[in-house]
Amino acid sequence: MRSLEDPGIGEDPETEPAESTLGSETEPAESTLGSATEPAESTLGSETEPAESTLGSEDVSRAAGLRLARSARRLVGSLLGPHRGGVALCLLILVLENAVRLTGPLVVAYAIDTGVPAALDGRPAALSWAVVGYAASGLAAAGLRAAFLLLSGRIGQDVLLELRRRVFTHAQRLALEWHETYTSGRLISRLTSDLESIDDLLDQGLDGLLGAVLTLGGITVLLMLIDPVLAGVVLAGFVPLAALTIWFQRRSRASYRLTRTRVARVIVQFVESMNGIRAVQAYRREARNESIMAQLNTRYRDANADALLTLSWFVACVRAVGNVTLALVLLFGALRVSSGALELGALTAFLLYLRRFYDPLDQLAQFLNAYQSAAAALEKLSSVLDTPVGVPEVAAPTPLTAARGALEFDRVSFAYPRAPERLVLPEFSLRVPAGQTIALVGATGAGKTTLAKLAARFHDPVSGSVLLDGVDLRVLSDADLRRALVMVTQEPFLFSGSIAENVALGRPSATRAEVEAALATVGAGFVRDLPEGVDADVRKRGGRFSAGQRQLVTLARVVLADPAVVLLDEATSSLDIPSERAVQAALETVLADRTALIIAHRLSTVAIADRVLVMADGRVIQDGTPEQLLATEGDFADLHAAWAASLR
Structure with missing residues (x-):
């Protein structure tokens, strides 16, 4: 998943004005781009990240986290607002696609219980219609999938374009004081790695969440209709799944906030080292800078490893629950078929739906993983966008037609x-x-x-x-x-x-x-x-x-x-x-x-x-x-x- 990969550094830290050009003789000392020194940890903490030590201490406080989450939700709402019609059309296409896909096992059950016996009696029409129906549902699902991907992809790219524009425009309006504290490398991180995380979410957002929810809901209803007894066995597995999901959400949120902080520090060190390359080479700081970068890279790798480990445990446990449930359904289903309480075709359809039932759970896990990464990134971006402009322009300015210069x-x-x-x-x-x-x-x-x-x-x-x-x-x-x-x-x-x-x-x-x-x-x-x-x-x-x-x-x-x-x-x-x-x-x-x-x-x-x-x-x-x-x-x-x- 790209949200866990090392991000690109972006094009040009070199195109930023040197921060020392407006350096005041009265302000506290700044970390200059050419100092070739280690980035002070304190310069990276203005986004509410405390100094690094452990995962728990690096995470923001609960109250601050809630404020950031609310701000991120407002940001998402404002970005998606102009695309309400497109989002609604995406939802409609997704509902239709899931409805078409869910007809497949029912057609298979009809073919086994009705079409095959009829064909053996010399009446192949029912089986033929079942085959045609199954093929038609597959083609329709493929067409709807293509339409959904095209539309959701366009909306996602429009949202990213608007977000980049907002961050860049707002950052240019922020006070010099902010820019002197908020390093250029961190701002690059906001516009590169954080936006990549949001891009990952948009790629699979509606599909991963809503598609999974619709599939799970539809399959649950169909399982209840096919056989309530076997459906009860499946629903019993929801108890450990719910506990696993709650644990995953909490753990992954902390992990991804940590990855966003640490990747920003990697980029800060890279940008400062490259902008200060003359001082680096003049004072033979290459080895020391490599040591600092190695330490920051190791911390970033460890944060990503922790996030991957959390995802791995969640996926493994979900699949274990699914496999145990499938074995129990197969056992009880075979007993019910042998006793005449259930048709073989119905059991086949039930098992096909059950196999599909756990695929959305894997999909949901991937979505939650991307969501936690994107949520942490949105918190960082919203903290920039929520920073008030240092010298706001008056709403009704006084005109100055021909300045004399007094x-x-x-x-x-x-x-x-x-x-x-x-x-x-x-x-x-x-x-x-x-x-x-x-x-x-x-x-x-x-x-x-x-x-x-x-x-x-x-x-x-x-x-x-x-x-x-x-x-x-x-x-x-x-x-x-x-x-x-x-x-x-x-x-x-x-x-x-x-x-x-x-x-x-x-x-x-x-x-x-x-x-x-x-x-x-x-x-x-x-x-x-x-x-x-x-x-x-x-x-x-x-x-x-x-x-x-x-x-x-x-x-x-x-x-x-x-x-x-x-x-x-x-x-x-x-x-x-x-x-x-x-x-x-x-x-x-x-x-x-x-x-x-x-x-x-x-x-x-x-x-x-x-x-x-x-x-x-x-x-x-x-x-x-x-x-x-x-x-x-x-x-x-x-x-x-x-x-x-x-x-x-």
């Missing part, structure tokens, strides 16, 4: 959700007139990047307001805010595709000439030297270009987007001196007549600022032009002296 922080206080007791910004106020360039400098942890994140509305303040042209960001539409404000991060990120496609992210409707003009504006002359020009493939994360060249491409995006406000978060800190000078020259062009917040540790970038704010502990401790602050003693003069000394 930015204001009005008595803003902020604390990260992971540490709500620690205020990063304690009632911060700042006005930035339209067109002014402000540089924010200070030690790590001063709150500079937090200001940029609030201005970009990656977070909302705990109290106070951030305003653009006098309008609170919380009442602006996302589209208006993204048109008016663009953020350039320390790590320039290029998506798979051409240079032109990456630049056009700033304005997708731009023409080729406008893209080329934007690149020329920022001085990205290297593009003209490429044989393919703007059509050159950037490769994985822009790996064919230097950091400075990638940053010039991202600045061309800004030129093309033409925002009123530009946020620069350490945009030159990772560049060498020639690249830094090229980017700084581009910045002077990009920031002309725009409002800008520049976060910088390299004070060479500060020279283009109209005003410098020195921050410490979420407060402004110095404010003035670069020349004014250099002329006075203070933190900025000390920082500048230390920076100048580092260049000697």
